[in-house]
Amino acid sequence: MNDTPRQPPRHALYEDVLAFALGTTMMAFSVLMLTHAGLITGQTAGLAVLGSYMTGASFGLVFFLVNLPFYWLALTRMGLRFTLKTFIAVGLTSMLTLVLPGYVTFETLNAPIGALLAGACAATGLIVLFRHGASMGGIGIAALYLQDKTGFRAGWTQLIFDAALFALAFTQLPWDLVLYSLMGAIVVNLTIALNHRKDRYLGF
Numbered sequence: 001m002n003d004t005p006r007q008p009p010r011h012a013l014y015e016d017v018l019a020f021a022l023g024t025t026m027m028a029f030s031v032l033m034l035t036h037a038g039l040i041t042g043q044t045a046g047l048a049v050l051g052s053y054m055t056g057a058s059f060g061l062v063f064f065l066v067n068l069p070f071y072w073l074a075l076t077r078m079g080l081r082f083t084l085k086t087f088i089a090v091g092l093t094s095m096l097t098l099v100l101p102g103y104v105t106f107e108t109l110n111a112p113i114g115a116l117l118a119g120a121c122a123a124t125g126l127i128v129l130f131r132h133g134a135s136m137g138g139i140g141i142a143a144l145y146l147q148d149k150t151g152f153r154a155g156w157t158q159l160i161f162d163a164a165l166f167a168l169a170f171t172q173l174p175w176d177l178v179l180y181s182l183m184g185a186i187v188v189n190l191t192i193a194l195n196h197r198k199d200r201y202l203g204f
Contacts, residue, residue: 011132019132024089026125027136028096029104030118031059036106037114038177040169041122042162042185044138050169060094067137073145074137085134093136115180119187127195
């Protein structure tokens with residue numbers, strides 16, 4: 001009797017297409033709520049949101065440009081398939097953040113509730129993309145690369161980046177909005193930690 005576990009089949013093309021449509025739409029909707037309420041989030045998306053506030057440029061443009069330097073790292077660290085899927089996911093999210101405001105508006109969006117909902121939507125979108133072999137690129141890839149080269153843990157790199165990002169945000173945004181943003185970022189990380197585990201789900 002062969003006890004070797006069978007590898008699950010790869011996702012079909014139509015499954016990837018549907019997942020990318022859902023994942024990137026959820027990410028774009030999260031950004032729409034964040035920017036409407038004047039909030040930010042962590043990681044590269046948070047840097048792009050803060051950058052859009054500081055420069056007046058659209059989030060979609062800033063997010064796409066900020067991610068460009070990380071694709072080489074993704075290619076060397078994660079391979080061509082992951083890099084292409086991540087490039088597509090980032091491109092679609094950037095495009096949707098430009099299109100979505102023409103179809104979705106908010107008359108009222110309480111900042112704390114907006115932070116929680118944006119965090120939940122972002123986490124859902126990220127989990128969907130992770131399970132289909134993609135990511136939102138950025139500092140997470142750099143953190144894994146640095147870990148491979150130096151042994152410095154990826155989690156610490158991301159924590160240091162977020163600490164610096166939120167410290168910068170305190171100089172640009174009202175303190176209460178930064179605290180609400182931090183609350184939303186915690187929701188993202190907790191949701192992913194609880195719901196995206198390799199021992200429970202394998203995505204290809």
